Amino acid sequence: xxxxxxxxxxxxxxxxxxxxxxxxxxxxxxxxxxxxxxxxxxxxxxxxxxxxxxxxxxxxxxxxxxxxxxxxxxxxxxxxxxxxxxxxxxxxxxxxxxxxxxxxxxxxxxxxxxxxxxxxxxxxxxxxxxxxxxxxxxxxxxxxxxxxxxxxxxxxxxxxxxxxxxxxxxxxxxxxxxxxxxxxxxxxxxxxxxxxxxxxxxxxxxxxxxxxxxxxxxxxxxxxxxxxxxxxxxxxxxxxxxxxxxxxxxxxxxxxxxxxxxxxxxxxxxxxxxxxxxxxxxxxxxxxxxxxxxxxxxxxxxxxxxxxxxxxxxxxxxxxxxxxxxxxxxxxxxxxxxxxxxxxxxxxxxxxxxxxxxxxxxxxxxxxxxxxxxxxxxxxxxxxxxxxxxxxxxxxxxxxxxxxxxxxxxxxxxxxxxxxxxxxxxxxxxxxxxxxx
Amino acid sequence: xxxxxxxxxxxxxxxxxxxxxxxxxxxxxxxxxxxxxxxxxxxxxxxxxxxxxxxxxxxxxxxxxxxxxxxxxxxxxxxxxxxxxxxxxxxxxxxxxxxxxxxxxxxxxxxxxxxxxxxxxxxxxxxxxxxxxxxxxxxxxxxxxxxxxxxxxxxxxxxxxxxxxxxxxxxxxxxxxxxxxxxxxxxxxxxxxxxxxxxxxxxxxxxxxxxxxxxxxxxxxxxxxxxxxxxxxxxxxxxxx
Numbered sequence: 001x002x003x004x005x006x007x008x009x010x011x012x013x014x015x016x017x018x019x020x021x022x023x024x025x026x027x028x029x030x031x032x033x034x035x036x037x038x039x040x041x042x043x044x045x046x047x048x049x050x051x052x053x054x055x056x057x058x059x060x061x062x063x064x065x066x067x068x069x070x071x072x073x074x075x076x077x078x079x080x081x082x083x084x085x086x087x088x089x090x091x092x093x094x095x096x097x098x099x100x101x102x103x104x105x106x107x108x109x110x111x112x113x114x115x116x117x118x119x120x121x122x123x124x125x126x127x128x129x130x131x132x133x134x135x136x137x138x139x140x141x142x143x144x145x146x147x148x149x150x151x152x153x154x155x156x157x158x159x160x161x162x163x164x165x166x167x168x169x170x171x172x173x174x175x176x177x178x179x180x181x182x183x184x185x186x187x188x189x190x191x192x193x194x195x196x197x198x199x200x201x202x203x204x205x206x207x208x209x210x211x212x213x214x215x216x217x218x219x220x221x222x223x224x225x226x227x228x229x230x231x232x233x234x235x236x237x238x239x240x241x242x243x244x245x246x247x248x249x250x251x252x253x254x255x256x257x258x259x260x261x262x263x264x265x266x267x268x269x270x271x272x273x274x275x276x277x278x279x280x281x282x283x284x285x286x287x288x289x290x291x292x293x294x295x296x297x298x299x300x301x302x303x304x305x306x307x308x309x310x311x312x313x314x315x316x317x318x319x320x321x322x323x324x325x326x327x328x329x330x331x332x333x334x335x336x337x338x339x340x341x342x343x344x345x346x347x348x349x350x351x352x353x354x355x356x357x358x359x360x361x362x363x364x365x366x367x368x369x370x371x372x373x374x375x376x377x378x379x380x381x382x383x384x385x386x387x388x389x390x391x392x393x394x395x396x397x398x399x400x401x402x403x404x405x406x407x408x409x410x411x412x413x414x415x416x417x418x419x420x421x422x423x424x425x426x427x428x429x430x431x432x433x434x435x436x437x
Numbered sequence: 438x439x440x441x442x443x444x445x446x447x448x449x450x451x452x453x454x455x456x457x458x459x460x461x462x463x464x465x466x467x468x469x470x471x472x473x474x475x476x477x478x479x480x481x482x483x484x485x486x487x488x489x490x491x492x493x494x495x496x497x498x499x500x501x502x503x504x505x506x507x508x509x510x511x512x513x514x515x516x517x518x519x520x521x522x523x524x525x526x527x528x529x530x531x532x533x534x535x536x537x538x539x540x541x542x543x544x545x546x547x548x549x550x551x552x553x554x555x556x557x558x559x560x561x562x563x564x565x566x567x568x569x570x571x572x573x574x575x576x577x578x579x580x581x582x583x584x585x586x587x588x589x590x591x592x593x594x595x596x597x598x599x600x601x602x603x604x605x606x607x608x609x610x611x612x613x614x615x616x617x618x619x620x621x622x623x624x625x626x627x628x629x630x631x632x633x634x635x636x637x638x639x640x641x642x643x644x645x646x647x648x649x650x651x652x653x654x655x656x657x658x659x660x661x662x663x664x665x666x667x668x669x670x671x672x673x674x675x676x677x678x
Contacts, residue, residue: 004546011534344530347491348591349519349547351512431491434526434603 001354002361009362016334020366023330027370027414030323032377035398035406037309037316039382042402043395044204044305048193049132049295052256056131057263057292059088059253061274065284068232076291078201078302079230079249082218087273089125093266094255098125099215101251102202102227105177107211109164119160119177121211122199123223128212129155129188131256132198137161139171139186142214150216154182160210161187175211180221182213194395197295199252200302201228205395218244225250247282255292263292324417327366331421335359342425343433352426359422360415367414371407378406438630439465439488439599444497446483446653457483458653461497465632467598470625472644473634480653481634482603488632489601490518502598519547523592523629527604529584531576531591537563538572541591548595562590566620582613589620593629600624602633606640618643 013020049056060076061084070077080088085099103121128134129141138161142153154175161170161184170184195204217223222240231248243250257263270290277283293301335342342355350358375398382396398406444461447454457480465471475481486492487499490506499506501521506514523544524530531540541562545555563569566586568579576584585605592600602621606614618640625631635641649656 001546015534340530341532344532345543345547346515347489347518347524347530348544349515349595351515351547353512354515354547429492431486434491434524434528434530 001357005358005361006365008358009365012334012338012362013365019330019334023327023334023366024369024373026323026326026330027367027410027417028373028377030320030413031371031374031406031410032381033316034320034409035374035378035402036381036385036396037313038405038409039378039398039402040385040392040395041305041309041313042405043194043397044309045299046194047296047299048195048197052133053295055256055258056295057255057257058295058298059255059270060291060293061270061283062285062288062290063247063249063277063283064232066287070230070232072301074291075287076289077230077249079228080251080253081247081249082244082251084277085251085253088253088270091266091269091273093262093269094257095262096127096131096256097254098128098131099251099253100124100128100199101215101218101223101225102199102209103213103223104226105211106179107160107164108176110176111164114163119210120207120226121177121213121223122209123213123215123218125215127256128198128254129186131254132193134191135189137187137189138169139184142185146214147216150214150220152180152182152217152221153185153214155186155188155212156184157188157208157210158190177211177213178221178223182211188212195299195304197299198254199227200298200304201252202226204299204302204304205393257292267292320413324413327414327417328420331363331418332424335421335425336428339425339428340433342428343430346428346430347434356422356426359425360418363414363418363422364411366418367411368407370414371410374410375403375406438467438502439463439632440498440500441484441488441494442498442500444487444494444499446480446487446492447495456653458487458494460654463648463655465630467630468625468628469646470622470631470644471633471646471648472641473632473648473650474636474638474641475650475656479650481650483653484650485601485603485632485634488599489522489524490514515547519544519595521598523595523597523600525585525588525592525600525602525605527607529576529581529588529608531584531587533576536573536575537568537579537587537590540576540587541572541594544591544595558594558596559590562594563587565593566590580613581609582616585609585613585617586620589617589624593624598630600629600631602631604634604636606635606637614640 047053059080061080062076063081063084064070064077072078089097089099101123103123105119105121106116107119108116125147126141126144137158141155146153161167164170164175165173170187173184174181175184191208193208196206196208213223227250229248229250231246233247235246237243237246255266257266267290274283274288274290278288345355379398382398385392385396441461441463444458445456446458447456461484473481473484483492487494493507501517506517509517532543538559541559542555545558560569563572566589568583568586568590576587579587605621606617609617621631622643633644641647
């Protein structure tokens, strides 16, 4: 009967084009608004490493004096000091771990046609690529030895490779960056985790870096951090080495722990480390402690999904509700206006349930049409957001999952809106209308 | 096969209570052609609605083919209505958006027939009323008499045992009305029981049996319960013989 009901639904829409168009439009506007904010919320709340959520952990320490307010709810510092990162790097428990900072490099191309330019960069460890499943187009991550020997090698992004080497395999080529030569050992393929969970200090939504160099090069090439730096202690920092020795927080640290047992062992190792450091006169607080947060906890902790976004989402769904109420009114008017036809169908043997189903199929069709048009509205809305706010460039993009979600949302909203009118028309007393036709 | 035993029907509003039928008794046998007459507001249409399972009686018992219908669910009543009862209305009640083929198709859809079976029945029914050449026309493209013939085809397509007609010629001129009556008589001669509500005494006289309703009651019970031998249709007589 579904195909029969669908045909009747289409006929019904054609018979009342204005009221049908109004209903489709009402649904489309509601879905357009809800779809736009839902897409932004979906991107914001997305966990790009959900499949490894309980294996990847951000490492935090409370290393500051009790008088210092780090601004976090649990008194932990968002980043580590270089000495702590360097020391944790030497711990044995994690199978994979990496310290890292966001950096920037002034690139001087070999091609005289190209002007020097700035490239975003990251000083990190070899494990970064394995832990975060970075795909490679050419070459591979640098060797484990590089992480200790501090060789000037680099892994570059596909975009930078296209720019400097015309997309050719550039492994073995050199790049002059911030007055140092780096040998390319790998070119990564498309890698766009959103949010950029591994470093939320510089905003959660932007492109990953173009150039990755070994973290071990920090003391050698004196690579500056391009991110937030905080400190609790008054220190006279004159040189780069002063920075490396300081109590400033500027290094992110991630570990991969495959089992709860490994996690427990590592937490114990961190506790031992804190105890040792306090004996050495660092970490003045009696309540100094360490914490590991998995990816989702890290995203929540850093408030990637803002309260504004949640409010906007709620408001857009409220607006969708208003559109649905509007649609209920239009549906009631439409269905009850043709109650006489329903009466005929009832007289000819249609049960209440069949009349209900027939009308639900009709509202479903309106929902699908409204969803299709609403998706277009949402795409236009997202394009508008991208135009207005550069910050939304990565956020305001609808993928196939969201497109299907928006269509299903529209279908669901239409069915909910159609329940009452379909039930009402199904309950009409056939005898009341047969004489009046 | 259609028995109403002490049927009552009361319509209630906040202010008044209207007894449309009271103590209504009737027995209709297979193959009868019964005309129901009576003044306006006497309860003719209410009787027809109850007989056609479109309304419930307030009191009394109604048996259709021996089955007491007051306890049936909506689905069971709808199924019974679809299988056993065909309706013809004064205003034809064709669905204006559907062509003749699709109008006749409506009850067959609810019966759940396969497409080939539906097509065969629709074509046969439209052939029977002489409209097979116009099955793709919309009702608005037909005259009143033709529309009523489509309504008859629709009622017949499901092979019902009962045909309930409410003023079937009320909107037609005399020529059209005669054609429709002749069609109904042919249908009745083929074995279908017809109960026809009419204001027209001439048409009522063409039926084998007359029931007169006044104030919600059958006027002369003595006339009702036993059909006269001459009222039994030739087909039924032949079958009984």
